[in-house]
Each structure stands twice: as structure tokens, then as C-alpha cells.
Amino acid sequence: MKMNMPVTNNEVVMKAGTILVTRTDLKGVITFANDAFIDISGYSRAELIGSPHNIVRHPDMLSVVYEEMWNTIKKGNPWHGVVKNRTKAGDFYWVSANAMPHLENGVSIGYISVRHAPSRMDIKEAEQLYHNVVTHQAKLHSTGVTAFFKKIKEISLGKKLALASVLLAAPNVFLMSEFLNSADYGWLSIVAAFTVLGGLIVLKVSNETHQLVTLSISELQKLSANKFSAPPNLRRDDQFGDLFRTIYGTSIKVGSDLGHLNQDAADALRIISGLENVQSSVLITNADLDIIFVNQSAKTLFSKVESDVKKLLPNFRADKLLGSNIDVFHKNPEYQRQLLDNLVDSANYNLDLAGHLFQIIVKPVISADGSRIGYIAEWLDRTQENKIEREIEHLVNSIRFGDLSARIHLGDKEGFTKSLSININGLTDMIESVFVDINAIIQKMADGDLTGNILTDYQGIYAQCKDNINEAITKINQFIQQIRESANFVNNASQEIASGNNNLSHRVEQQAASLEETAASMQELASIVKSNAANTQHASQVVQSTAKLAEKGGDVVKSAIAAMQEINESSSRIAEIIGVIDDIAFQTNLLALNASVEAARAGEQGRGFSVVATEVRNLAQRSAIAAAQSNELIQTSVQKVRSGTAFVNETGAALIEIVDSIIKVGEIVSHITNSSNEQSAGISQVNQAVTQMDDITQQNAALAEEAAANSMAMSEQSAKMTQFISVFKVSDKSSLWVARPDDSAPLKTVVKPKRAALVQSYPTHNSDDWEEF
Amino acid sequence: MTTDHIAVNSKQIEQFLTFELANEVYGVEILKVQEIRGWEAVRVIPNAPSFIKGVLNLRGSVIPIVDLRERFSLEHCDYTQKTVVIVLCVKRHRAETFVMGIVADAVSDVLDIKLSEIKKAPNFGSQLDTRYMRGMHVYKKNMIMLLDVDKLLNPDELDDIETISDSVSDYDELL
Numbered sequence: 001m002k003m004n005m006p007v008t009n010n011e012v013v014m015k016a017g018t019i020l021v022t023r024t025d026l027k028g029v030i031t032f033a034n035d036a037f038i039d040i041s042g043y044s045r046a047e048l049i050g051s052p053h054n055i056v057r058h059p060d061m062l063s064v065v066y067e068e069m070w071n072t073i074k075k076g077n078p079w080h081g082v083v084k085n086r087t088k089a090g091d092f093y094w095v096s097a098n099a100m101p102h103l104e105n106g107v108s109i110g111y112i113s114v115r116h117a118p119s120r121m122d123i124k125e126a127e128q129l130y131h132n133v134v135t136h137q138a139k140l141h142s143t144g145v146t147a148f149f150k151k152i153k154e155i156s157l158g159k160k161l162a163l164a165s166v167l168l169a170a171p172n173v174f175l176m177s178e179f180l181n182s183a184d185y186g187w188l189s190i191v192a193a194f195t196v197l198g199g200l201i202v203l204k205v206s207n208e209t210h211q212l213v214t215l216s217i218s219e220l221q222k223l224s225a226n227k228f229s230a231p232p233n234l235r236r237d238d239q240f241g242d243l244f245r246t247i248y249g250t251s252i253k254v255g256s257d258l259g260h261l262n263q264d265a266a267d268a269l270r271i272i273s274g275l276e277n278v279q280s281s282v283l284i285t286n287a288d289l290d291i292i293f294v295n296q297s298a299k300t301l302f303s304k305v306e307s308d309v310k311k312l313l314p315n316f317r318a319d320k321l322l323g324s325n326i327d328v329f330h331k332n333p334e335y336q337r338q339l340l341d342n343l344v345d346s347a348n349y350n351l352d353l354a355g356h357l358f359q360i361i362v363k364p365v366i367s368a369d370g371s372r373i374g375y376i377a378e379w380l381d382r383t384q385e386n387k388i389e390r391e392i393e394h395l396v397n398s399i400r401f402g403d404l405s406a407r408i409h410l411g412d413k414e415g416f417t418k419s420l421s422i423n424i425n426g427l428t429d430m431i432e433s434v435f436v437d438i439n440a441i442i443q444k445m446a447d448g449d450l451t452g453n454i455l456t457d458y459q460g461i462y463a464q465c466k467d468n469i470n471e472a473i474t475k476i477n478q479f480i481q482q483i484r485e486s487a488n489f490v491n492n493a494s495q496e497i498a499s500g501n502n503n504l505s506h507r508v509e510q511q512a513a514s515l516e517e518t519a520a521s522m523q524e525l526a527s528i529v530k531s532n533a534a535n536t537q538h539a540s541q542v543v544q545s546t547a548k549l550a551e552k553g554g555d556v557v558k559s560a561i562a563a564m565q566e567i568n569e570s571s572s573r574i575a576e577i578i579g580v581i582d583d584i585a586f587q588t589n590l591l592a593l594n595a596s597v598e599a600a601r602a603g604e605q606g607r608g609f610s611v612v613a614t615e616v617r618n619l620a621q622r623s624a625i626a627a628a629q630s631n632e633l634i635q636t637s638v639q640k641v642r643s644g645t646a647f648v649n650e651t652g653a654a655l656i657e658i659v660d661s662i663i664k665v666g667e668i669v670s671h672i673t674n675s676s677n678e679q680s681a682g683i684s685q686v687n688q689a690v691t692q693m694d695d696i697t698q699q700n701a702a703l704a705e706e707a708a709a710n711s712m713a714m715s716e717q718s719a720k721m722t723q724f725i726s727v728f729k730v731s732d733k734s735s736l737w738v739a740r741p742d743d744s745a746p747l748k749t750v751v752k753p754k755r756a757a758l759v760q761s762y763p764t765h766n767s768d769d770w771e772e773f
Numbered sequence: 774m775t776t777d778h779i780a781v782n783s784k785q786i787e788q789f790l791t792f793e794l795a796n797e798v799y800g801v802e803i804l805k806v807q808e809i810r811g812w813e814a815v816r817v818i819p820n821a822p823s824f825i826k827g828v829l830n831l832r833g834s835v836i837p838i839v840d841l842r843e844r845f846s847l848e849h850c851d852y853t854q855k856t857v858v859i860v861l862c863v864k865r866h867r868a869e870t871f872v873m874g875i876v877a878d879a880v881s882d883v884l885d886i887k888l889s890e891i892k893k894a895p896n897f898g899s900q901l902d903t904r905y906m907r908g909m910h911v912y913k914k915n916m917i918m919l920l921d922v923d924k925l926l927n928p929d930e931l932d933d934i935e936t937i938s939d940s941v942s943d944y945d946e947l948l
Contacts, residue, residue: 583854586811586854586855587811589880590809590810590811590857590880593790593809593880593883594808594809596788596790596803596883597790597803597806597807597808597809597883600788600803600804600883601803601804610788613883614883617882617883
């Protein structure tokens with residue numbers, strides 16, 4: 001018999017309503033203990049599970065009690081007793097224990113023990129009983145007569161009924177034998193009939209009772225085996241009906257509870273199963289910080305770090321975590337316990353476990369009645385994360401201080417961190433590429449080589465930067481070319497200016513000489529103009545006298561015109577007179593003709609008269625001819641006078657015009673005189689001006705010489721400028737605008753090796769940095 | 774005068790008054806001429822033939838004035854101071870005479886022409902009326918057309934003209 005020592009007199013009183021549950025296998029080894037049991041026993045779960053159940057036996061308990069219990073339950077019956085148990089510390093506690101076999105499909109696979117808190121009365125009775133048994137004043141099981149009566153009392157109902165039937169039937173059999181003997185068949189038949197009837201009724205009742213009891217038992221067995229079915233008849237009015245109803249009510253209640261339990265169990269299972277499979281590493285402890293749950297992720301986590309942790313904590317075993325206390329993680333467990341005791345809500349801890357950084361999120365688990373029943377801890381292995389954080393920090397710092405060669409080492413990275421690292425390295429590559437390109441191009445520009453372009457393909461702001469730099473280079477190229485052209489132009493121009501200035505200088509000297517000559521000429525001109533003025537004054541006088549003479553001529557012409565007019569009038573009168581003569585001649589002719597007619601008519605007598613008439617007619621004709629000739633002459637004379645008059649008129653008009661012209665000439669001559677005077681003054685001014693021009697020309701000559709010297713200097717300067725500009729190597733214009741694809745290859749090969757070298761040098765560099773951290 | 778008279782006195786001389794008409798010289802027997810006058814305005818006779826310019830009051834008697842230019846279909850010309858009216862004494866049938874004036878451009882002369890020197894007028898056939906022509910006389914290279922005053926106007930024309938003229942008897946009385 002196992003004696004668990006030591007013991008104390010301290011009693012741990014079970015709280016009312018607490019249920020302690022354990023399960024054992026057929027050999028009594030604990031396979032399950034609930035938290036309440038573990039709590040009151042003082043053992044850890046790990047200690048309890050796998051240990052024999054007698055680990056909690058108190059030395060005061062009698063072995064016969066256990067014998068009786070085992071005997072009972074091995075028969076398949078439930079056992080009850082008030083039992084005193086011992087805690088790990090040696091204290092004791094009383095329980096009202098119920099034990100029964102654990103049946104599955106009617107086969108016992110172990111035992112179940114359920115303990116309630118006993119009343120003080122029960123404890124007293126039990127103490128008394130055990131005391132009596134120890135002192136042999138009593139026994140656990142009755143013996144002798146007591147046992148006989150007990151046996152009789154407890155024989156089966158059928159047997160009891162059979163016995164009762166026999167006892168009741170015996171007098172009747174006797175009575176019937178009496179009636180048979182007395183041949184009183186009437187009474188015999190009556191008694192026999194009643195006896196048979198009564199026997200049948202008893203048989204029926206006993207049968208029924210037996211059946212019902214058997215039924216009740218089977219129902220209850222079903223209940224105990226968690227098999228529920230409707231009972232045969234719930235509507236009976238007798239006590240069996242009550243029994244069935246009670247059994248059924250109980251079974252419903254148990255079924256309901258079981259349903260709840262199953263539901264809870266399923267919920268718990270789901271949660272457990274979920275927790276088992278979550279990626280986070282989860283540990284659950286009970287209130288004593290014993291680990292009661294380790295999920296798969298946590299197992300993997302801890303087995304991974306086991307070798308490292310063992311260096312620090314030699315007792316650490318990843319496969320033994322379940323059931324062990326969390327103290328295995330800590331060098332100073334008391335401090336942790338104190339921390340956890342004060343914890344009311346979830347808290348973050350960082351734990352450095354042999355170089356592995358863990359972030360632990362701990363939350364106390366509070367039961368429905370507010371008591372703390374454990375903790376749930378989520379372990380996050382932040383070692384990699386921390387490492388990558390540090391690497392990124394280092395990288396960012398390097399980039400910040402202009403070192404773009406640093407990279408994140410990819411060898412030890414997986415999953416997200418690897419892709420993150422690749423991306424960050426890619427980002428750094430891009431930035432480095434950009435700066436290398438820009439640096440190279442600016443370096444080339446610094447060396448005066450403007451032929452380069454950034455040809456790598458970029459996107460976004462890099463592409464803008466690249467385009468802008470390329471455009472800037474193109475522009476500078478253009479500027480340099482233009483400046484170069486301008487410089488050449490300036491150079492040529494300044495040389496031309498220099499030679500031009502030399503020429504100018506010579507010409508200015510010539511001009512000065514010419515100006516002196518001009519001054520002399522102007523003097524001569526001045527004297528000439530003065531004599532001109534005098535001459536014009538003389539001319540003016542001459543003109544005035546001429547005008548007077550012309551006016552006189554005009555008067556003469558006027559009188560001539562009057563005379564001609566008179567001649568004309570006289571001629572007209574002469575013509576009239578001649579006309580009269582002509583008319584007279586005509587009339588005379590007519591008269592003479594008429595005289596001839598008369599003479600002819602007179603015949604021979606009129607012959608002499610005819611001759612006279614002929615003579616008269618001849619005279620008249622001659623007069624007419626003379627008159628006609630005179631008339632002609634006069635007409636001619638008149639004509640000539642008219643033309644003469646016209647000539648004289650013209651002469652008069654011409655003379656008037658001559659007078660006007662002479663007056664105008666006089667005015668012009670006086671103008672000329674004035675002009676000559678003004679000219680004279682003007683010439684003297686011109687003379688002064690020429691003198692000033694001479695001075696200015698002298699200055700000009702000096703300036704021209706100076707300008708020639710300066711332009712020579714400018715020429716030299718522009719030559720120098722051309723020389724400076726020639727430092728810049730400029731691409732020809734066609735390549736400025738179009739980046740040729742074939743150019744990109746060489747440039748890339750220039751850039752890439754440099755970058756590769758940087759990357760190769762990265763690991764050692766990196767490790768140095770880590771040591772700084 | 775008659776042709777018999779001419780035959781008897783073949784060496785006789787007749788006097789002709791010559792006048793100009795459109796630069797040609799015409800001649801009429803001087804004995805047919807009653808008077809030569811200068812041109813003066815005439816009284817126009819309405820509805821008279823165009824060659825009759827009108828009538829003239831000659832010392833109380835009314836005589837018709839014929840424009841020979843129109844009569845001979847020559848071109849018309851304005852009348853000048855030299856334009857003259859030759860008053861002719863025209864013999865009609867029944868031995869009656871009446872006076873009329875012809876308008877000439879000018880009078881030229883009084884010529885003594887031997888009748889033998891008068892050439893006959895050329896015959897142009899019946900279609901052309903040349904009855905008024907007495908003959909042609911060549912004088913100083915000029916050809917003078919001598920007119921027969923009595924036949925200067927045909928009978929109908931004479932009838933027309935007679936109505937507006939006085940009888941010869943009146944004329945004789947006047948003489």
C-alpha cells in the first residue's frame with residue numbers, strides 16, 4: 001500500500017459546488033484530471049497525468065474502503081463514499097466521492113471518479129465509521145444475521161413474488177385438499193377457482209412488475225450509457241408511470257446537459273483545433289502557469305530555437321513543454337509570476353531568449369466567476385523581423401549618408417522578408433543606378449565632355465530627372481556650340497574690326513588733311529560770295545533802269561495801238577466809200593445796159609446812142625473794176641492793219657510781261673544779294689564748323705587708334721574664349737536630339753560592373769555594421 | 774422777128790443781152806428785154822411752182838419773177854448785190870405778149886452777134902426739152918447759150934403764170 005507522506009493537520013475545504021473529476025484507465029492510472037482537481041491536489045497536471053490515482057491517497061484512509069470500492073466498481077456497479085485525500089503539500093481535504101466504470105459500448109474502458117463537497121455531517125459520520133472500523137467496533141459490511149436479512153431483503157422481486165404466491169397459495173391448497181377429502185366439490189371448485197384466479201393475478205402483477213422494473217433498469221442503463229430513447233409508456237397512472245416520467249425527465253435533463261457539454265466540448269475543440277493550427281505560436285497555462293496547451297506553430301518555434309536556448313537554459317526541452325511550468329523560460333521566475341499576477345489585461349513582453357527575440361502577448365484568462373484560471377500567451381519570433389529591421393535601418397542610414405552600395409543580404413531571408421528585401425534592394429539599385437548615371441554624366445560634364453546622355457530607362461521622377469538632365473546637356477551643348485560659333489564670329493569680327501579701325505585711323509588722318517583744305521577753300525568761297533553780293537547789287541540797279549525803259553516801251557506800244565485803230569477805222573470808211581463807188585458803177589452799168597436796150601429798140605436812130613451807152617457801160621465797168629481793185633487794196637490794208645494791231649498788242653503784252661519779269665528779276669537779284677550775305681555768314685559758320693570738325697577729326701583719329709588697339713585686345717580675348725570653349729567636347733547636332741539605341745549598350749556595361757563590385761563587397765561591409773549595432 | 778427776116782438779112786446783126794447763170798453765160802435778144810433791174814424783194818405767191826419766186830410791182834403793174842436756176846434745175850444760190858432781174862416781154866400764141874422777170878446772177882454785156890454765127894442747138898432727142906434754146910454762139914472761147922424767150926416757159930406754165938400777170942396791152946399803155 002502506498003503511503004504518501006508527510007501529512008499535516010491542515011484541512012483544505014472544498015468549495016461548495018466544486019466538482020473534482022478524474023478518469024483512470026483500468027489499472028487506476030490517471031488519464032484526466034480537471035482543473036479543480038489539479039488545483040486542490042497541489043500537483044501539476046504533468047505530475048498527475050500518468051500517475052496512479054493513489055498519488056492523492058491520505059494515510060488515514062483505510063485500505064478496506066478502497067478494496068470495497070474496487071470490488072464494487074469492478075463488478076460494474078457505482079460506488080459512493082466520503083473520502084479523505086492528501087494534497088501535495090501534505091494537507092488533507094474531504095470529498096464525497098462517486099466512482100463508477102467508464103462504459104463504452106457496454107464495455108468498461110476505465111473508471112470515472114466524481115467528487116462533490118461533503119457536508120460536515122457526512123465527514124463526521126465517515127470519521128466515526130472509519131474510527132469504529134479501525135477500533136473494530138464496526139465493519140464496513142454487515143455479517144451473520146444482518147447479512148442474511150440483508151440478503152433476503154435484497155432478493156429479486158420475482159423471487160419475492162413467487163415466495164409470496166407460494167405462501168398465499170399454501171392454505172388454499174390445504175383447504176382444497178380438505179374439500180377434496182370431504183368431497184365437497186362445490187366449495188372445492190369455488191376455492192380452486194379463486195386460488196387459480198388469485199394465482200393468475202399475482203402472476204400477472206409479478207410479471208408486469210418484473211417487466212417494468214427490468215424496463216426501468218434497461219432505460220437507466222441506456223441513460224448511463226448516454227443512449228436516449230422514448231420510454232414505452234409515459235401515460236400510466238400508477239407509480240410505474242411516475243417512475244417512467246421521472247426517468248424520462250432525468251434523461252431529458254441529462255441529455256440536455258450532455259448536449260450542452262458536447263456543444264461546449266465541440267466549441268472548445270474547435271477553438272483548440274483552431275488554435276492548434278493558427279500561425280501564431282500559442283501557449284496556454286493554468287493559473288499555476290503550468291503549460292496546458294502548446295499549438296503546432298509553437299512546437300515548431302520552440303523546437304527550432306531549442307538548441308540555442310539550451311545553451312542558456314540546459315533544462316529546456318521543446319517536446320516536454322506541455323505540462324511543464326513557464327518558469328523554464330525565465331532565469332528569475334518569481335519576478336515573472338509577480339508580473340503575471342498583477343496582469344489584468346493583455347500585455348506585451350519582449351523576451352531575449354539566447355539571442356532569439358520574442359514578443360509575447362499575454363492575457364489572463366478569467367473564468368465566469370471572476371477567478372483567474374490561466375493565461376494565454378502568443379509568442380512571436382521577432383528575431384528575423386528584428387534582423388531585417390536592423391538591416392533596413394542600416395541600409396536607410398547608409399543611403400541617408402550617401403552610401404548606396406549597401407544591400408540587404410538575401411541568403412537568410414524567406415517569404416515576405418525576402419520579397420521585401422528584394423524590393424528594397426531593387427529600390428536601392430534603382431536609386432544607385434540613378435545616382436551613378438547622374439554622377440557619371442555630371443563627371444563627364446565637369447571634364448568638359450558634353451557628348452554623353454543618360455540612356456538607362458527610368459520611370460516617373462527618375463525619368464523626368466533623366467530627361468531633364470539629358471535636355472540640359474543638349475541645351476548646354478547647343479549653348480556651347482552657339483558660344484563657340486559666336487566666339488569664332490567675335491574673333492573674326494574683332495580682327496576685322498581691328499583692321500577696320502586701322503583703316504579708319506588712316507582715313508581719319510586723311511580726313512583731317514582734307515578738312516584743312518576745305519577750310520582754305522571755304523575762305524576763298526567767302527570772298528567770292530562777297531563779290532557776288534556786290535555784283536548782284538549792281539545788277540539790281542541795272543534791272544531797275546531796264547524796268548523803267550520797258551514801261552516806256554509799253555506806253556509807246558499803247559499809242560501805236562491807238563494809231564493802228566484809227567488807221568483801221570479810216571480803212572473801213574474808205575472801203576465803204578469804195579462800196580458806194582462800186583454800187584454807182586453797178587447802177588451806171590445797169591443804166592447803160594437799159595440805154596443799150598432802149599438804143600437797140602430805137603434801131604438805126606439809136607445807133608449813136610447805143611455807142612454812147614456802150615462807152616458809158618465800159619466806163620462803168622472800168623469804175624467797177626477800179627472800185628473792186630481799190631476795195632481789194634483797202635481790204636488788204638485793213639487786213640494788214642489788223643495783223644499789225646495784233647502784233648502791237650502782243651508787243652504791248654510782251655512788254656508788260658518784260659516789265660513784270662524785270663521786276664521779278666530785280667526781286668530775285670535782291671534775294672540773291674540777301675542770300676549772298678547770308679551765304680557769307682553761313683560760310684563763316686561753315687568755316688568755324690570745319691575748324692571744329694578738324695579738331696574732332698583729330699580726336700577721332702586718336703579714338704580710332706585706341707579702338708584699333710582695343711579691337712586687337714578683343715580679338716585676343718575672343719581667341720582665348722574660343723580656346724576655352726574648345727575644352728568642351730560637344731556631340732554633333734544629330735546625336736543631341738536622338739539617343740541612339742546602340743549607345744546604350746556600352747554605357748550600361750560601364751555602369752554595371754561598378755554596381756556588381758559594390759554588391760559583392762556588401763556582406764563583409766554589412767557584418768561590420770552589424771557589429772556596430 | 775421771123776426766120777424769113779433772117780434769111781433776107783443773112784448778113785444782119787442782132788444784139789443780145791448776155792447774163793451769167795451759174796458761171797455760164799446765156800444770151801437773150803435785146804429787143805425782148807424791157808428793162809434790167811437790180812434784185813429787190815418780191816411778194817411771195819403761195820402755192821405757186823417753185824421756180825416762180827413771186828411777183829414784183831413794176832411801176833404799178835404786177836409781173837411774175839422766174840428763177841432760171843430753178844427752171845433749168847441748176848444748183849441754188851443766194852441772191853447778191855449783183856443779182857439782177859431782167860424784165861422780158863414774152864410773145865404768146867394769139868400774138869399776145871406779157872411781161873415777166875427772170876433772175877440772173879449778173880448781166881454781162883450787150884453783144885452784136887451776126888445771125889450766121891449762131892450755131893443751131895444740138896438735138897438730144899424728143900425726151901429732152903430743148904425748145905427754149907435758140908442756138909449757141911462762141912464768143913472769146915466762151916460758149917453763150919442763146920435763149921428763145923418766147924419758149925422759155927411751156928404753155929401750161931405760161932397759163933399758170935399768166936393768171937398772175939398783167940396783159941401786154943397794159944404794158945403798152947404804160948409805155
